[in-house]
Amino acid sequence: MTKPSSRPRNVYIGLVVVTVISLAVAGGAAHGLLTARVAATTATVLAFAKARFVVLDFMELRHAARVRSYFDAWLAVVCLGCAVLLLR
Amino acid sequence: MTRELTGTSRRALLACAWCGPLTVVVAFTGWLIAGVLPVPLGASSTTGEVVDFYSSGTHVPMGIALASIGISLVIPVIAAITYVMRLGEPGAPVLTSIQAVSGTVTTVLLLVPMLLMASAGFRPERPAELTVLLNDTAWLLFITPVGPFVIQNVAIATAILSNSTTPLPRWLGFLNLWVGFTFTFDVIAYAFHDGPFAWHGLLIFWLALTSYAIWLVAMGMTIRHVIVARAAGRDPIPGVA
Amino acid sequence: MVDHLGRHGSIARSAEHVPAERGMWLFLLADMTVFALFFGAYLWEFGSARHEFTADAAALPVPVGFVNTLVLLTSSFLVVRAVEAHRSGAFGRARRFLGGTLAGAGTFAGLKLVEYALEIAAGHGLTTSPFFMYYFVITGVHLMHVAIGTTLLVAWRRALAPGKAPYGPRWAEGVAGYWHMVDLLWLIIFSLLYIGSYA
Numbered sequence: 001m002t003k004p005s006s007r008p009r010n011v012y013i014g015l016v017v018v019t020v021i022s023l024a025v026a027g028g029a030a031h032g033l034l035t036a037r038v039a040a041t042t043a044t045v046l047a048f049a050k051a052r053f054v055v056l057d058f059m060e061l062r063h064a065a066r067v068r069s070y071f072d073a074w075l076a077v078v079c080l081g082c083a084v085l086l087l088r
Numbered sequence: 089m090t091r092e093l094t095g096t097s098r099r100a101l102l103a104c105a106w107c108g109p110l111t112v113v114v115a116f117t118g119w120l121i122a123g124v125l126p127v128p129l130g131a132s133s134t135t136g137e138v139v140d141f142y143s144s145g146t147h148v149p150m151g152i153a154l155a156s157i158g159i160s161l162v163i164p165v166i167a168a169i170t171y172v173m174r175l176g177e178p179g180a181p182v183l184t185s186i187q188a189v190s191g192t193v194t195t196v197l198l199l200v201p202m203l204l205m206a207s208a209g210f211r212p213e214r215p216a217e218l219t220v221l222l223n224d225t226a227w228l229l230f231i232t233p234v235g236p237f238v239i240q241n242v243a244i245a246t247a248i249l250s251n252s253t254t255p256l257p258r259w260l261g262f263l264n265l266w267v268g269f270t271f272t273f274d275v276i277a278y279a280f281h282d283g284p285f286a287w288h289g290l291l292i293f294w295l296a297l298t299s300y301a302i303w304l305v306a307m308g309m310t311i312r313h314v315i316v317a318r319a320a321g322r323d324p325i326p327g328v329a
Numbered sequence: 330m331v332d333h334l335g336r337h338g339s340i341a342r343s344a345e346h347v348p349a350e351r352g353m354w355l356f357l358l359a360d361m362t363v364f365a366l367f368f369g370a371y372l373w374e375f376g377s378a379r380h381e382f383t384a385d386a387a388a389l390p391v392p393v394g395f396v397n398t399l400v401l402l403t404s405s406f407l408v409v410r411a412v413e414a415h416r417s418g419a420f421g422r423a424r425r426f427l428g429g430t431l432a433g434a435g436t437f438a439g440l441k442l443v444e445y446a447l448e449i450a451a452g453h454g455l456t457t458s459p460f461f462m463y464y465f466v467i468t469g470v471h472l473m474h475v476a477i478g479t480t481l482l483v484a485w486r487r488a489l490a491p492g493k494a495p496y497g498p499r500w501a502e503g504v505a506g507y508w509h510m511v512d513l514l515w516l517i518i519f520s521l522l523y524i525g526s527y528a
Contacts, residue, residue: 016402290370291363
């Protein structure tokens with residue numbers, strides 16, 4: 001009766017993988033392919049994408065329509081603001 | 089705890105509740121007259137700027153004196169908060185007492201810097217560095233002693249969120265936690281003369297001013313709602329057990 | 330009133346189910362918005378002094394920050410498991426998961442203090458440069474959240490001990506939400522301060 005759902009585990013593994021990718025993107029592996037600005041912005045957008053999975057699957061707000069929409073709006077606005085400030 | 093509110097107590101409590109928004113109005117008016125608002129002296133202001141501000145006329149100490157009267161209106165608000173919290177804490181009123189004491193100390197710590205600022209404007213022809221000293225002392229005393237207010241916020245929040253019999257709504261508990269958080273890091277103003285973390289910075293003065301104003305209005309208006317509902321014999325927040 | 334003990338995992342959830350309570354989530358958003366102001370101020374100054382900021386950021390021990398990211402992600406995942414166990418009444422299991430989370434919180438704080446010690450030994454401090462001002466203030470305020478979250482997690486775990494009255498599942502969901510916010514904010518802080526300015 002208490003079999004845990006496998007989704008949080010998959011999300012957790014995905015978040016770890018994306019963290020490694022972000023570090024590679026920003027930390028030099030992609031140098032020569034991306035400028036510093038684009039690399040930093042890519043890493044930031046990936047961070048906000050990860051944050052969204054924390055909201056949906058760890059905070060369990062996937063099915064809480066109204067509250068979820070507040071968090072989505074917050075993430076979208078703050079991510080956009082950070083991207084603009086990084087690229088300017 | 090009696091449920092009835094007699095005419096005089098009811099009116100007195102309503103007056104206390106209205107003191108919340110009134111504090112904001114009177115204090116802001118005083119600061120505008122004095123020139124503390126819209127742009128206050130900063131930690132980076134030069135000696136010349138500080139002396140010029142305080143010697144620009146009697147409107148400076150008088151405006152600040154008016155602001156000190158505005159801040160004094162927090163006292164009735166704290167009394168009303170104490171009354172309403174007591175309703176929800178019928179046993180040993182520990183959290184209510186913490187709130188009353190820390191709220192009182194907070195008020196003193198807001199009054200004293202106002203009086204120091206007004207004193208700075210009293211005799212601005214004194215040696216310039218003395219005016220700078222008074223101004224620094226007043227501002228640092230105004231901004232950085234956040235402990236008592238944070239304790240007050242946490243006491244109110246704990247009373248609301250851990251107690252189902254309080255007449256105060258749960259959102260007010262969360263609001264108190266947030267307001268408290270916006271003050272916690274104000275102590276770092278001691279480290280900076282410039283930037284967002286200096287005493288006049290966006291994340292210190294302006295954030296604290298905003299959240300304190302929100303707190304005064306929210307506390308005052310919620311208490312008004314509770315008093316009106318109780319006087320009418322209603323449960324102020326139906327549906328919340 | 331929904332009976333929380335009757336639900337399992339993420340299945341059988343009504344479309345409008347809100348864990349904990351709405352006011353708690355609005356509080357977390359307001360808390361996160363203060364951090365958003367910190368991020369905005371940091372990036373604003375970063376944009377006008379990129380070389381200075383990047384040079385300072387190069388002094389940060391990125392591997393330590395990276396390990397701390399993994400530690401917080403793992404602790405967050407364990408909290409998800411603890412909430413599931415709590416809901417199904419498996420309080421012993423919930424306690425074990427929370428023990429893991431607390432170990433993560435302790436590791437994070439310990440590594441953070443090591444990091445601060447390294448920075449200070451290298452001559453960097455709160456007032457040495459704009460980058461380090463933001464670094465110490467932002468990570469310091471975040472560390473305060475780690476401490477508050479840890480206190481809440483300890484209270485949750487203690488109340489699950491045999492013979493004690495456990496808190497209700499809504500309370501557990503609220504503490505879990507707070508801890509996930511600590512994790513979420515760190516993901517952004519790590520990206521902005523450690524690797525965003527490191528590139």
